[in-house]
Structures are given as C-alpha cells and as structure tokens.
Amino acid sequence: MLPITTIWWREIIRFYRQRSRLFSAIAQPLIFWILIGTGLSASFQPAGTSDETGYIAYFYPGIVVLVLLFTSIFATISVVNDRREGFLQSILVAPVPRWQIVLAQALGGTTLALLQGLLLLLLSPMVGIRFGATSLLLSIGVMTLLAFGLTNLGLLIAWRMESTQGFHAIMNLLLIPIWLLSGAFFPSTGVPGWLAWVMKFNPLTYGLAAFRHSLYLDTTTKAFGEGAPWALSMLITGLFCVLTYVGATLTASAQAN
Amino acid sequence: MENRLEVENLSHAYPERRALDNVSFSVSCGEIFGLLGPNGSGKTTLFKILSTLIRITSGTVHILGYNLATEEKIIRDFLGVVFQHPGLDGKLTVVENLRHHGHLYGLSGKVLHHRISELLECFGVxxxxxERVEILSGGLKRRVEIAKALLHAPRVLLLDEPTSGLDITARQQLNDYLGVLAQTEDILVLMTTHLSEDAETCDRVGIFDTGRLVALGEPDKLKAEVGGDVILIECTDSDTLGTTITEQFGVSTVLTGEGLRLEHEGGHEFVRDVVAAFPDEIQSVRLGKPTLADVFMKLTGNPFVEGKEN
Known part of the structure; x- marks a missing residue:
C-alpha cells in the first residue's frame, strides 16, 4: 500500500503547487458554462426537453463531466514529463509492480478531478438546480467512476508519448469529440442517423447518462427524452473503468523503457 | 558469484541497430567499475539492462547471484540507480523527494526519518x-539524487553519467565520495562516463566501442599498453609530414582533428629531434602521458570524442 499512497500523494501535492493548473482547470469550464450556457439557453431548446427544465439544467451535468474530463486527463500529462525527466525511471526500477504504479497514478487523477467536480456541484444551487442527499451520494459515486476511467484513458495514451506536445495533439483530437458526442451538449434525438450511432458507441454517453440519472433521479431525467437506462449506463461506465485500467497497466508494462 | 556482478555474452539489438555485441565482464563488491565509451558505444543500453529497464534478449547477467532475467524483483530491492536525467521532482522539497523514494522501497516512520537525516548530513544538504528541489543548483541536485539512490542501502549502485553538468570541484568530490562508499560499505559501484578523466578514478574500466567491449582492466595497466608518451603535432601539411616522419623515424602517425598524433618512448627526446628535423613545418607540439582516450584511440583507430552528452 505504501508505494500506492506515496505516488498518489505526490500527484496531489504537485497539482496543489502548480497554481496555474488549479486555476485553469476550474476557470475554463466555468467560463464555458456561463458564456455558452446562458447565451444558448435563450434560443436553443434541445429536442425532447420541456420549457421548465431549460438548457442550463440540461447542460449542467455536461459541464461537470467536462471538468472531470479535463482535470483527470490532463493530470496524466505528468507521466509524459516524468518519463522525459527521469522521475518515472526511478519509480520503474523500484520494487513496485506496474499495476500498483498505474493504480496510484489513476487514483491521483481521480482525486483531483473529483474535488473539482464536487466544487462545481456545490455551486449548482446558484443556477437553480436542486437535489437531495441521495442524489448527491449517487452522483459522487458516478463521478468517481467517470474520473477513474477517464484518468486511465489518459494514462493509456500518456505512457506511450514522448512529448507533451504530442499528448496535447492527441487529446484535443480525442477529448473534445468524445465530450461533444456524449450528449453533454445536445441529445442524440434528432441528430442524423450516423451521428446517433457514433454517440451510441461513445462510452462517455453512458457515463453522462448515469450521471444525469443520479443527479436528477427520476423527476427531470424523463424531461430529457430517451437516453440509456440507468442499469445499462452504470454497467458500461463500470466496464469502461476496468478496461481502461487494464489497458493502461498493460501499456505501462510494455513501455517499461 | 555471490558478491559479484557477472555479465556473460550479453548482446542486444534494437530494430535499427545492434547496440551490444557479445559483452562479458564481472565486477566485485567494493569495486568501482567504469563503462567508458563515446555516444552510441552501447554503454547506455548496457546500463538500462543492468538497471532492469530493458529486458535481456541474449546472454546472461547475474547480480549478487541472482539472475536478472528471472529474478528481477529481488534484484530491484538491492539496486540503487542514478539516472542521467534528474530523477527528482522539482515541485517537492528535498525531504519530500527522499520520503517518496523511501516509501517505494517499503521504508517508513522513524527508520526512514533517521535514514534521511543521516544521508542529508552526509551529503551536506x-x-x-x-527547500524545493527546483531552486537548488546542479551540483546540489546531483548530491540529493545520489543520497536518494542510497536511501534504501543498496548493495549495488549504478550511475549513468553521474558527473554530467558538474563543475570540476564537484566532480572531484563525487568521485572521491564514491571511492569511500565502495570501500567502507562494500558496495559495488558501476558508472558510465564519456569522460576519460572520470574513468581514470575507477578501479577498473571497460572501454566500449560500437557495442563491443574493446578493453578491460585497471586504468594504469591499460595506459601502459599505449607504449610511451603521446605526442600531438600541429603543422601546415599534415599528410606530407606524417609520411616523412614515418620514413625518417620509423613511427606510425595518425591524423586526427587536432593534428598529427603518434606514440613514442622517451617523448621529450623524440620531440627535440622531430622539431630539429622539421623546424618550418611544425607549428606546435604537445607532449603528454597517455590517457584512457589514447587507449581508446589505439584500440579502435578512432579518436575518442569527449564532451558530447546524449
């Protein structure tokens, strides 16, 4: 356990000591939310949503997921830097199995993402979104799963990358589309058939659906039209976590040098 | 076998080139062994294999009696490694870096605390x-780095270009310290270097060229094989002068980037004669005792290019 906690702890300390990272990770989604959310809610009504819910209520879980996505995946950039600098090499020659190293890194990113996600969740009453204790607990659970899976997705890529530029390029190519096509921005109702299929195969679609279910429980979800059922969403999100973790561990073991 | 590092017929190939070609040597505890060679000589590949970063594909390595191919996990426990690239996190303080490292090796609590204080004291940091590591000077960082590698009391210490980025004083201090360490703690120290002066402070040296081990032995003995003094002549027309000197004095000369190079017993007398014979052609003459760079040159026919780092 000691190696896991120490690698995890270091990820947290590093984040805390790089104030720019802390600031940008919170500011970026907030700005995005305020500008786009308020601007679009006046003129844009997603198909299948009723007037009462409004676009803010629809967009809100998407923003939380965006925060999770950015924080957890960009936390894995430290792997690329550590590799280049030699910090990672000294971890690799220590008597610590690769699965523990990856688990610790994944938990580090998960913690950071979760803390920021929670921060945003606590701000929700300010825009008129209300939920009870059950919703909060369920939401935290789903957010943890999502953050863990996304961090592992980042690790899966970061362990192969030699430079942070390359990492950014791949991430921008991958991140924005999986987020945009997860139902965070618009539901799959009414989009062209092929796009609906892409959304169906996007694991984040289910993560977002699970999160929306947890946050609004039964009441408001129905107002957002169809979407994956709760059980299926949870199952696929859980599978996503397991598969990305196994993938990241295998990648780390293969890329030892 | 038990307190030795044994490398037998070790070869390693990357898809594009052969990095190690049938290398065999052994090192004992208490000894400082230097791997000397220019870039691309294979010493870094060898270092990575010994530090468990690259898997062995051909040949065998035993470290303190354990087989590197199958008992990697046990070996990692008693291996201390200092990489060329800084292995410290600049955002963490010196103590935090050491604590992190100690935890990786299962050290904790008072034992770890005590060990950290002891090493920081010993290295004068x-x-x-x-303080955060990012604000320390290069020399201090390197000291913290070595303290870190020694934290878990390794029995084998591997260092990749440990003196790179250090000034002459710091380099001297480091080499002296490694000497003391090897003897008092009975640690096996193996370091790579591309500087022949560093290699000369080692007990024994293996000289590498294009993946092969071309020489192995104590620095003094290797240098004694060069045969006399090394003379370097700068002149206007090196080709002609080289041929003439060979004809007239019966010594072979080699043309290098620095000038005409040759080896001769009793160099001072030879210099007197050669300057008297070609007063107009010769611009300057340098006379010196052979270094390990000269050994490299004699064995490979190529000049040893120093000062370049990976």
Missing part, C-alpha cells in the same frame, strides 16, 4: 532539506 541538511540545511536545504525543506
């Missing part, structure tokens, strides 16, 4: 313990 105790007063900087609470």
């Amino acid at each position: 105790a007063d900087r313990a609470k």
Whole structure:
C-alpha cells in the first residue's frame, strides 16, 4: 500500500503547487458554462426537453463531466514529463509492480478531478438546480467512476508519448469529440442517423447518462427524452473503468523503457 | 558469484541497430567499475539492462547471484540507480523527494526519518532539506539524487553519467565520495562516463566501442599498453609530414582533428629531434602521458570524442 499512497500523494501535492493548473482547470469550464450556457439557453431548446427544465439544467451535468474530463486527463500529462525527466525511471526500477504504479497514478487523477467536480456541484444551487442527499451520494459515486476511467484513458495514451506536445495533439483530437458526442451538449434525438450511432458507441454517453440519472433521479431525467437506462449506463461506465485500467497497466508494462 | 556482478555474452539489438555485441565482464563488491565509451558505444543500453529497464534478449547477467532475467524483483530491492536525467521532482522539497523514494522501497516512520537525516548530513544538504528541489543548483541536485539512490542501502549502485553538468570541484568530490562508499560499505559501484578523466578514478574500466567491449582492466595497466608518451603535432601539411616522419623515424602517425598524433618512448627526446628535423613545418607540439582516450584511440583507430552528452 505504501508505494500506492506515496505516488498518489505526490500527484496531489504537485497539482496543489502548480497554481496555474488549479486555476485553469476550474476557470475554463466555468467560463464555458456561463458564456455558452446562458447565451444558448435563450434560443436553443434541445429536442425532447420541456420549457421548465431549460438548457442550463440540461447542460449542467455536461459541464461537470467536462471538468472531470479535463482535470483527470490532463493530470496524466505528468507521466509524459516524468518519463522525459527521469522521475518515472526511478519509480520503474523500484520494487513496485506496474499495476500498483498505474493504480496510484489513476487514483491521483481521480482525486483531483473529483474535488473539482464536487466544487462545481456545490455551486449548482446558484443556477437553480436542486437535489437531495441521495442524489448527491449517487452522483459522487458516478463521478468517481467517470474520473477513474477517464484518468486511465489518459494514462493509456500518456505512457506511450514522448512529448507533451504530442499528448496535447492527441487529446484535443480525442477529448473534445468524445465530450461533444456524449450528449453533454445536445441529445442524440434528432441528430442524423450516423451521428446517433457514433454517440451510441461513445462510452462517455453512458457515463453522462448515469450521471444525469443520479443527479436528477427520476423527476427531470424523463424531461430529457430517451437516453440509456440507468442499469445499462452504470454497467458500461463500470466496464469502461476496468478496461481502461487494464489497458493502461498493460501499456505501462510494455513501455517499461 | 555471490558478491559479484557477472555479465556473460550479453548482446542486444534494437530494430535499427545492434547496440551490444557479445559483452562479458564481472565486477566485485567494493569495486568501482567504469563503462567508458563515446555516444552510441552501447554503454547506455548496457546500463538500462543492468538497471532492469530493458529486458535481456541474449546472454546472461547475474547480480549478487541472482539472475536478472528471472529474478528481477529481488534484484530491484538491492539496486540503487542514478539516472542521467534528474530523477527528482522539482515541485517537492528535498525531504519530500527522499520520503517518496523511501516509501517505494517499503521504508517508513522513524527508520526512514533517521535514514534521511543521516544521508542529508552526509551529503551536506541538511540545511536545504525543506527547500524545493527546483531552486537548488546542479551540483546540489546531483548530491540529493545520489543520497536518494542510497536511501534504501543498496548493495549495488549504478550511475549513468553521474558527473554530467558538474563543475570540476564537484566532480572531484563525487568521485572521491564514491571511492569511500565502495570501500567502507562494500558496495559495488558501476558508472558510465564519456569522460576519460572520470574513468581514470575507477578501479577498473571497460572501454566500449560500437557495442563491443574493446578493453578491460585497471586504468594504469591499460595506459601502459599505449607504449610511451603521446605526442600531438600541429603543422601546415599534415599528410606530407606524417609520411616523412614515418620514413625518417620509423613511427606510425595518425591524423586526427587536432593534428598529427603518434606514440613514442622517451617523448621529450623524440620531440627535440622531430622539431630539429622539421623546424618550418611544425607549428606546435604537445607532449603528454597517455590517457584512457589514447587507449581508446589505439584500440579502435578512432579518436575518442569527449564532451558530447546524449
């Protein structure tokens, strides 16, 4: 356990000591939310949503997921830097199995993402979104799963990358589309058939659906039209976590040098 | 076998080139062994294999009796490694870096605390313990780095270009310290270097060229094989002068980037004669005792290019 906690702890300390990272990770989604959310809610009504819910209520879980996505995946950039600098090499020659190293890194990113996600969740009453204790607990659970899976997705890529530029390029190519096509921005109702299929195969679609279910429980979800059922969403999100973790561990073991 | 590092017929190939070609040597505890060679000589590949970063594909390595191919996990426990690239986190303080490392090796609590204080004291960085590593000078960082590698009391210490980025004083200090360490703690120290002066402070040296081990032995004995003094002549027309000197004095000369190079017993007398014979052609003459760079040159026919780092 000691190696896991120490690698995890270091990820947290590093984040805390790089104030720019802390600031940008919170500011970026907030700005995005305020500008786009308020601007679009006046003129844009997603198909299948009723007037009462409004676009803010629809967009809100998407923003939380965006925060999770950015924080957890960009936390894995430290792997690329550590590799280049030699910090990672000294971890690799220590008597610590690769699965523990990856688990610790994944938990580090998960913690950071979760803390920021929670921060945003606590701000929700300010825009008129209300939920009870059950919703909060369920939401935290789903957010943890999502953050863990996304961090592992980042690790899966970061362990192969030699430079942070390359990492950014791949991430921008991958991140924005999986987020945009997860139902965070618009539901799959009414989009062209092929796009609906892409959304169906996007694991984040289910993560977002699970999160929306947890946050609004039964009441408001129905107002957002169809979407994956709760059980299926949870199952696929859980599978996503397991598969990305196994993938990241295998990648780390293969890329030892 | 038990307190030795044994490398037997070790070869390693990357998809594009052969990095190690049938290398065999052994090192004992208490000994400092230097791997000397220019870039691309294979010493870094060898270092990575010994530090468990690259898997062995051909040949065998035993470290303190354990087989590197199958008992990697046990070996990692008693291996201390200092990489060329800094292995410290600049955002963490000196103590935090060491604590992190100790935890990786299962050390904790009072034992770890005690060990950290001891090493910081020993390396003269105790007063900087609470400072972030990013603000330390290169020399201090390197000291913290070595303290870190020694934290778990390794029996084998591997260092990749440990003196790179250090000034002459710091280099001297480091080499002296490694000497003391090897003897008092009975640690096996193996370091790579591309500087022949560093290699000369080692007990024994293996000289590498294009993946092959071309020489192995004590620095003094290797240098004794060069045969006399090394003379370097700068002149206007090196080709012609080289041929003429060979004809007239019966010594072979080699043309290098620095000038005409040759080896001769009793160099001072030879210099007197050669300058008297070609007063107009010769611009300058340098006479010196052979270095390990000269050994490299004699064995490979190529000049040993120093000062370049990976």
